[in-house]
Amino acid sequence: MLSNSSKYAIKGVLYLALNSDENHKIMVRDMHGIVNVPESYLAKLLQELSRHDIISSARGPKGGFYLSDNDRKRTLMDVVKVIDGEKRVTSCVLGLRNCDVDNPCVLHKLVGSNKTNFINVLERTTVQDLIDGKREIEEFFPL
Template sequence: MLSNSSKYALKAVLYLADKTDISHKLMVRELSEPTQVPKAYLAKLLQALSKHNIISATKGPKGGYFLTKENKELPVFRIIEVIDGNQRIESCVLGIDECNAAHPCPLHEYVSPTRTALLSTLKKMTIGELALDLKKGTSFLTR
C-alpha cells in the first residue's frame, strides 16, 4: 500500500519529530544513518516535504531540517499524500484499475474495510501524536 518513498518519508519525519525543534536541526547526513535512508534519496524527499510545509528547513551553517509545533499538528496522511498522492494507497491491491464496490476484485471485500479504517486513522492522527510513542519509548524507528 505504501511505496518505499512514503515509508522513508514517514521514518524521516517521525525521526525529526522526535529529535528536533527550532533550536536543534538535523542535516541530511545526520538523518540518513539512523533512518537507514540513502542520502541522495532522503534529500529529495525532504525537499518535497519542506516545499509542502510538512517539515521546516533553514539554510546556512546552522541550518537543517526540523519540525515546528505547527508541523507536528499535521495529519500523518499528508506525508503519504505529498510523496505518493492518493492513487497508490486507494488503489486495488491486485492492481486492477476497474476494481470498486460495484465491480470488486476477489480481495476487495476483505481489504476495503481495513483500508478505509487505516486511511481514516492516518487522516485523523497527527505527526506529533504518532511521535509521542517514540518519546515514551513504546515504539521505535531504529535498533
C-alpha cells in the same frame, strides 16, 4: 499499500519530530544512517516534504530540516499524499482501474474494510500522536 518512499519519509519525519525544533535543525548527513535510508534519497524526500510545507527547513550554516509545532500537527496521510499521491493508498490492491464498491475485484471484499481502517488511521494520526507514544517508536525504530 505504502511505497518504500512513503515509509522512508515517515521515518525521516519521526526522527525530526523527536530530535529537532526551530532552534535545533538537522542535516540529512547526520540522520540518514540512523533512519537507515540512503542520504541522497532521504534528502530528496525531505526536500519534497519541505516544498509542500509538511516539514520546515532553513538554509545556511545553521540550516537543516526541523519540525515546527504546526508541522507536528500534520497527519501521516499528509506525508503519504506528498510522496505517493492519494491514489497510491486508495486505489485497488490489484491495480485495476474499474474496482470500486459497486464493481469490486476478487480481493476487494477481503481487504476492503481493513484498507478503509488503514486509510482512516493515516488520516487521523498526527506526527505528534506518534511522538506521544515515543516508547513504542523506540521499540521498533531505535533512535
